[in-house]
Amino acid sequence: MKDRYVVAILGATGAVGSRLISELADSKIPIERVKLLASKRSAGKKLQFKGQTIIVEEASPESFDDVDLVLSSAGGAVSKQLLPEAVKRGAVCVDNTSAFRMDPTVPLVVPGVNEKQLKYHHGIIANPNCSTIQMVAALNPIYKKWGLKQIIVSTYQAVSGAGQSAWNEMRDEAKDYLSDRPMHPEILPTKGQKHHYPLAFNLLPQIDVFEEDGYTHEEWKMIHETKKILLNDADAPEIKVTATCVRVPVAVGHGESVYFTVDDEKSSVHEIKELIAATPRLVLQDDPKEQLYPQPINAQGKRETFVGRLRADAENPGAFNMWIVADNLLRGAASNTVEIAECLVKEQLM
Ligand SMILES: NC(=O)C1=CN([C@@H]2O[C@H](COP(=O)(O)OP(=O)(O)OC[C@H]3O[C@@H](n4cnc5c(N)ncnc54)[C@H](OP(=O)(O)O)[C@@H]3O)[C@@H](O)[C@H]2O)C=CC1
Numbered sequence: 343m344k345d346r347y348v349v350a351i352l353g354a355t356g357a358v359g360s361r362l363i364s365e366l367a368d369s370k371i372p373i374e375r376v377k378l379l380a381s382k383r384s385a386g387k388k389l390q391f392k393g394q395t396i397i398v399e400e401a402s403p404e405s406f407d408d409v410d411l412v413l414s415s416a417g418g419a420v421s422k423q424l425l426p427e428a429v430k431r432g433a434v435c436v437d438n439t440s441a442f443r444m445d446p447t448v449p450l451v452v453p454g455v456n457e458k459q460l461k462y463h464h465g466i467i468a469n470p471n472c473s474t475i476q477m478v479a480a481l482n483p484i485y486k487k488w489g490l491k492q493i494i495v496s497t498y499q500a501v502s503g504a505g506q507s508a509w510n511e512m513r514d515e516a517k518d519y520l521s522d523r524p525m526h527p528e529i530l531p532t533k534g535q536k537h538h539y540p541l542a543f544n545l546l547p548q549i550d551v552f553e554e555d556g557y558t559h560e561e562w563k564m565i566h567e568t569k570k571i572l573l574n575d576a577d578a579p580e581i582k583v584t585a586t587c588v589r590v591p592v593a594v595g596h597g598e599s600v601y602f603t604v605d606d607e608k609s610s611v612h613e614i615k616e617l618i619a620a621t622p623r624l625v626l627q628d629d630p631k632e633q634l635y636p637q638p639i640n641a642q643g644k645r646e647t648f649v650g651r652l653r654a655d656a657e658n659p660g661a662f663n664m665w666i667v668a669d670n671l672l673r674g675a676a677s678n679t680v681e682i683a684e685c686l687v688k689e690q691l692m
Pocket residue numbers: 352353354355356357358359379380381382383384385401415416417418420438439440470471472502503504505506507670671674675
């Protein structure tokens with residue numbers, strides 16, 4: 343076993359990549375050297391790691407010749423092409439993209455929920471979808487204690503979830519919109535950018551592409567990834583999951599309205615609140631009298647998942663509503679990735 347590792351961040355110049363750099367710098371991983379990789383466009387760019395200047399390199403299979411650990415967030419196509427090359431060269435890869443998540447041989451891991459799955463890895467570990475991570479983090483203690491029959495989730499997802507370019511696009515649209523608009527402006531021009539419709543001052547009930555059945559791929563990911571993470575045992579009873587995913591004009595921080603039904607109808611809001619408050623990485627923010635509830639603006643820059651607005655459904659015993667918020671770039675991506683890597687090192691699974 344090595345006592346220091348060469349770590350590569352693939353996609354280092356992106357929205358998630360920039361957080362991977364800062365999360366790695368704050369981590370307990372013993373580091374010999376860091377390589378920052380991106381596309382040809384960014385080769386030569388200078389980035390900082392712990393006060394040291396590192397020059398970004400164009401990623402290629404040979405980039406991984408001397409690498410022990412890869413933290414990857416350069417899109418699914420890049421992961422599919424380069425991560426098997428990294429594994430071939432002896433590296434262990436933690437991948438943020440959806441490329442390998444549903445591969446039955448690849449563990450899909452949220453530390454604190456199912457890190458035991460890490461021991462089954464064959465070189466690649468998948469980091470779940472950002473919306474899935476915060477939801478399973480909040481539901482896992484409830485599931486462990488009372489079982490879950492059904493989850494119905496509606497998401498309110500920040501534009502940074504669609505990458506740095508989407509954030510730039512919304513900022514430009516917002517500037518235009520606020521400059522000299524009449525009270526009832528017509529639809530903004532899209533400028534032929536990444537999104538078909540304006541992101542600023544709008545709601546888009548579409549994240550990722552549409553599937554044949556009318557669900558979007560983001561909704562599909564939330565449904566299937568949730569089951570893969572929570573239902574570790576082959577004989578665990580099925581959980582019914584359905585989702586509606588919506589892009590909202592928020593910079594950072596996904597919100598989720600979650601309606602869930604537990605197996606044990608005797609569970610109460612009070613007990614659920616106690617359980618959430620006692621669970622590491624969860625923060626209960628729930629005091630209607632003080633108007634205390636989770637908000638994206640407060641979750642930004644934090645590693646925890648914030649939970650509030652817990653209510654029992656008076657017309658359906660055993661059913662509850664809650665509101666969950668987390669920083670999609672940290673809790674939903676970079677912090678989870680680096681926590682996975684820390685577990686690999688701690689459990690000697692590198
Ligand atoms: N944003 C989020 O909330 C989350 C994102 N993810 C996933 O993480 C991945 C990255 O997302 P995000 O950071 O938002 O995206 P960005 O668009 O902000 O960043 C993409 C990164 O990938 C690099 N890249 C693009 N093409 C190549 C290539 N051919 N070879 C090497 N590097 C390349 C880019 O480099 P360059 O600067 O050179 O173009 C950039 O560093 C996606 O797969 C996304 O699905 C997962 C969970 C949450």
